[in-house]
Amino acid sequence: DAGVTQSPTHLIKTRGQHVTLRCSPISGHKSVSWYQQVLGQGPQFIFQYYEKEERGRGNFPDRFSARQFPNYSSELNVNALLLGDSALYLCASSNRDRVSGANVLTFGAGSRLTVL
Amino acid sequence: GQNIDQPTEMTATEGAIVQINCTYQTSGFNGLFWYQQHAGEAPTFLSYNVLDGLEEKGRFSSFLSRSKGYSYLLLKELQMKDSASYLCAVSGNKLVFGAGTILRVKS
Numbered sequence: 001d002a003g004v005t006q007s008p009t010h011l012i013k014t015r016g017q018h019v020t021l022r023c024s025p026i027s028g029h030k031s032v033s034w035y036q037q038v039l040g041q042g043p044q045f046i047f048q049y050y051e052k053e054e055r056g057r058g059n060f061p062d063r064f065s066a067r068q069f070p071n072y073s074s075e076l077n078v079n080a081l082l083l084g085d086s087a088l089y090l091c092a093s094s095n096r097d098r099v100s101g102a103n104v105l106t107f108g109a110g111s112r113l114t115v116l
Numbered sequence: 117g118q119n120i121d122q123p124t125e126m127t128a129t130e131g132a133i134v135q136i137n138c139t140y141q142t143s144g145f146n147g148l149f150w151y152q153q154h155a156g157e158a159p160t161f162l163s164y165n166v167l168d169g170l171e172e173k174g175r176f177s178s179f180l181s182r183s184k185g186y187s188y189l190l191l192k193e194l195q196m197k198d199s200a201s202y203l204c205a206v207s208g209n210k211l212v213f214g215a216g217t218i219l220r221v222k223s
Contacts, residue, residue, distance in 0.1 A: 033211070042120075042203050042213030043159065056210045090158060100164040100171075102147055105211060107158035 004108035006091050012114045013081050021076040021111045025093030032074040033105060034066055035090040043090055049074055086115045118142045120214035122204050127220045128194055136189045136217045138204030146207040150178050150189045153201045153216065163189070194221050
């Protein structure tokens with residue numbers, strides 16, 4: 001089975017531009033979460049979507065937006081890019097782990113955004 | 117809000133045992149996760165604790181004390197491939213990650 005897939009893997013933008021990042025969850029997973037990971041830090045929660053509805057939002061400005069499509073794939077959009085937006089953007093889909101019963105996030109490989 | 121603390125870096129020798137601690141403060145608690153992240157890769161799930169006590173999974177074990185807001189990840193029989201960042205994450209209304217502990221395993 002394919003894991004969580006993200007595109008593009010790497011991209012370079014300049015300040016003020018916008019970017020769209022894409023994510024396809026594991027087949028059967030209905031929940032998608034987006035995280036931003038700056039070098040040397042843990043992932044920071046941006047959004048969670050479930051069944052196309054926003055279920056949670058982290059402490060990020062309105063320049064960040066997302067949506068989930070009927071096939072459960074998702075897009076993260078960032079407008080008016082700043083240098084500080086340079087980071088690895090991780091998408092994760094979740095399902096209940098059979099052994100532990102926990103709602104476990106499975107991450108994609110990420111999209112590395114560099115803003116110049 | 118939520119606050120998670122873990123050491124920044126640790127170094128251990130191949131074959132040894134290492135314990136990575138995590139303390140947390142949270143307004144809601146639905147469980148604590150440990151993830152492993154190799155440099156340049158995505159985090160991968162290691163363990164989950166929701167009740168107090170020790171969960172063992174092969175060479176890795178994780179412990180939780182909810183009353184103390186404390187967890188640790190225990191890695192036994194260390195291998196070079198265990199060199200990675202280990203992320204403690206607490207689940208409340210969202211999953212919040214600590215900054216991670218970089219573990220370096222030396223021969």
